Amino acid sequence: MISSQTVTDVCNAIDPERLVQTAVDLIAIPSPTRSATRVADFLAKLLQDEGFAVERPVAGWSESPAVAARFASGTDGKTLQFNGHLDTVHLPFVPPRTEDGLLYGSGASDMKGGVAAMVEALRVLRETEALTAGSILLTAHDLHERPWGDGSQVNELIASGFVGDAVLLPEYLSDRLPLVGRGQASLQVEVTREGVPVHEVLGGIDQPSVIMAGAELICRLRELDTELSQLTHPLAGRESVFVGQVHAGEMFNQSPTKLELSGTRRWLPSTTMDAAREPLLQIFEEVAQTHQVQVNGQVAVSRDAYEIAQNDPLVAAFQGAHEAATGHELPVGSKPFVDDGNAFVRLGGIPAITHGPAATGAHTINEQVPVEELVRVATVYALTAISYCNS
Numbered sequence: 103m104i105s106s107q108t109v110t111d112v113c114n115a116i117d118p119e120r121l122v123q124t125a126v127d128l129i130a131i132p133s134p135t136r137s138a139t140r141v142a143d144f145l146a147k148l149l150q151d152e153g154f155a156v157e158r159p160v161a162g163w164s165e166s167p168a169v170a171a172r173f174a175s176g177t178d179g180k181t182l183q184f185n186g187h188l189d190t191v192h193l194p195f196v197p198p199r200t201e202d203g204l205l206y207g208s209g210a211s212d213m214k215g216g217v218a219a220m221v222e223a224l225r226v227l228r229e230t231e232a233l234t235a236g237s238i239l240l241t242a243h244d245l246h247e248r249p250w251g252d253g254s255q256v257n258e259l260i261a262s263g264f265v266g267d268a269v270l271l272p273e274y275l276s277d278r279l280p281l282v283g284r285g286q287a288s289l290q291v292e293v294t295r296e297g298v299p300v301h302e303v304l305g306g307i308d309q310p311s312v313i314m315a316g317a318e319l320i321c322r323l324r325e326l327d328t329e330l331s332q333l334t335h336p337l338a339g340r341e342s343v344f345v346g347q348v349h350a351g352e353m354f355n356q357s358p359t360k361l362e363l364s365g366t367r368r369w370l371p372s373t374t375m376d377a378a379r380e381p382l383l384q385i386f387e388e389v390a391q392t393h394q395v396q397v398n399g400q401v402a403v404s405r406d407a408y409e410i411a412q413n414d415p416l417v418a419a420f421q422g423a424h425e426a427a428t429g430h431e432l433p434v435g436s437k438p439f440v441d442d443g444n445a446f447v448r449l450g451g452i453p454a455i456t457h458g459p460a461a462t463g464a465h466t467i468n469e470q471v472p473v474e475e476l477v478r479v480a481t482v483y484a485l486t487a488i489s490y491c492n493s
């Protein structure tokens with residue numbers, strides 16, 4: 103339990119103008135994935151100038167070393183980590199702007215607004231002296247957004263020990279407490295035949311057909327999806343294989359040499375990555391044999407599936423903080439997307455909760471986030487830390 107006096111102190115200490123200014127400063131420095139150097143340098147200097155202990159772990163990406171800042175209460179206790187990514191998707195740059203209580207610009211929703219909120223939480227924990235035990239580790243990094251990044255910088259941060267006992271990640275999810283997240287891999291399949299494109303009546307009709315092979319491939323994937331739909335989780339729904347794109351052929355009476363197909367495979371924590379991949383590879387091989395074509399199928403794992411225990415101390419601390427900040431707990435649920443939280447749980451064994459502002463327009467040029475949501479996230483983060491680090 104957090105005392106009502108502490109809640110009041112934290113709420114009073116949060117400075118919305120300072121929080122928004124930090125967000126505006128971060129957004130104003132363009133940082134498409136693989137180019138987060140300048141914004142990381144800015145954040146490191148800002149935290150250092152404010153008196154926090156800052157390190158710059160390279161974490162496998164010397165182009166843009168990560169930022170790690172620590173604040174310790176001085177008394178033994180747990181470490182709560184706040185982790186965010188500083189890179190944004192590769193879309194035209196939108197400069198920061200606030201209007202009618204909304205913050206706009208590249209990364210406002212995903213996730214520089216959230217990073218500014220976690221910086222504000224860090225400041226408030228120091229100013230109020232409300233963190234009576236344990237410490238905070240704030241980390242920020244590049245290489246999050248796919249397909250330009252591969253998540254390797256946060257993987258390296260985890261591998262090199264830049265982790266707390268639990269972690270909060272301010273992605274734009276605010277209506278549930280995600281206890282479970284499905285794993286996800288992208289499918290990239292190329293079906294090819296020997297030779298060159300040829301007119302249907304000049305031998306084309308006698309060639310192995312990449313289109314017929316593709317058609318069978320799609321049917322087989324649908325059958326697999328029907329099987330996978332039997333694998334369910336009460337919070338996370340079902341496993342799936344999904345085809346989102348298929349392309350072949352140049353014109354109506356020519357035999358083509360290539361078909362391309364792409365989609366996703368999503369799986370539950372009870373399935374291993376290898377088990378998720380294996381039936382796909384088998385289908386590729388069988389279709390190749392039947393149709394005398396080559397099937398080159400890549401199943402590229404983004405993140406593995408994970409689940410955290412409902413009785414984990416992080417969950418109780420978070421729910422108490424959320425109730426203190428908003429008057430209610432969040433319903434438990436699943437995370438619809440994959441994010442770095444999957445990596446903290448699966449690679450580091452560290453409980454992770456993704457929770458951020460109710461923001462819109464992620465991965466578009468219309469990102470916007472209510473300032474009051476950023477204030478709410480900063481409050482929830484600070485209160486969760488006070489409760490968790492002491493537990």
Ligand SMILES: [Zn+2]
Nearest residue numbers: 187212213273
């Ligand atoms: Zn994000």
